[in-house]
Amino acid sequence: MANKTAHVTETPATQFLRRHGVVFSEHPYDYVEHGGTAESARQLGVPEHEVVKTLVMQDERAAPLVVLMHGDRSVSLKNLAREIGCKKVEPCRPEVAQRHSGYLIGGTSPFGLRKAMPVFVEAGVLALPRICINGGRRGFLVGIAPEALVRLLGARAVRCASAE
Numbered sequence: 001m002a003n004k005t006a007h008v009t010e011t012p013a014t015q016f017l018r019r020h021g022v023v024f025s026e027h028p029y030d031y032v033e034h035g036g037t038a039e040s041a042r043q044l045g046v047p048e049h050e051v052v053k054t055l056v057m058q059d060e061r062a063a064p065l066v067v068l069m070h071g072d073r074s075v076s077l078k079n080l081a082r083e084i085g086c087k088k089v090e091p092c093r094p095e096v097a098q099r100h101s102g103y104l105i106g107g108t109s110p111f112g113l114r115k116a117m118p119v120f121v122e123a124g125v126l127a128l129p130r131i132c133i134n135g136g137r138r139g140f141l142v143g144i145a146p147e148a149l150v151r152l153l154g155a156r157a158v159r160c161a162s163a164e
Contacts, residue, residue: 011136012102012112017144022153024142027132031106031139035144037071040141043103044132048072052125052133054108056097056117059086064100066110068133068149073161080160084120107138110153119155126150126157 017024029043043047051071057080058064063086069075081089084161085109091097094105102114125131128144135142149155 007087011109011140013109013134013136014059014099014112014115014142015150017114017142017148022046022137022144022148022152024041024144026125026135027141029139029141033106041071046132046143050128050131052121052131052146054110054134056092056094056101056108057089059084060088064096064115064117065089065123066101066113066117066119067158067160068110068119068125068155069147070122070125070161073122073163076160080120080158083158083160084156103134103136104138105129107134107136107140109133109134109142110149110155113135119149119153120158121146121149121155123157123159124161 027044029040029061036052037048037053041051048071052068054070055067067075068115077089100115101108128146132141132143
């Protein structure tokens with residue numbers, strides 16, 4: 001049984017992080033359908049601003065991309081499109097996002113994605129000392145230094161946050 005407990009948090013995301021030598025902390029919580037980052041922040045006792053959501057979107061050609069945003073902010077699609085040089089950006093339908101990422105909605109991590117996609121991160125996220133981001137399954141976040149997003153994923157900083 002101890003072996004199973006140790007394996008419970010192993011996901012493509014944690015495998016990716018371990019393979020790249022990234023130090024991270026594990027933060028399981030009780031997943032609540034539609035609870036979002038407010039619920040995970042509440043359960044883990046961390047500011048929602050430091051919980052980063054992973055959003056799979058697409059441009060006007062239906063090319064997928066990932067946006068990493070503060071939990072307490074929304075993505076201004078107009079500003080994002082302007083920042084990345086697209087005419088239009090919109091969220092992918094859940095089944096499309098799952099097909100691109102390999103993760104269930106609510107458990108999407110930017111690490112260990114099924115398909116390589118460009119990653120964009122709200123600039124304010126990179127200014128934080130530490131973030132919590134999905135670890136590859138519902139009810140599981142990992143704590144990492146935000147610089148890992150740039151170093152491992154080539155994440156490009158953008159300014160597209162708007163208040164929730």
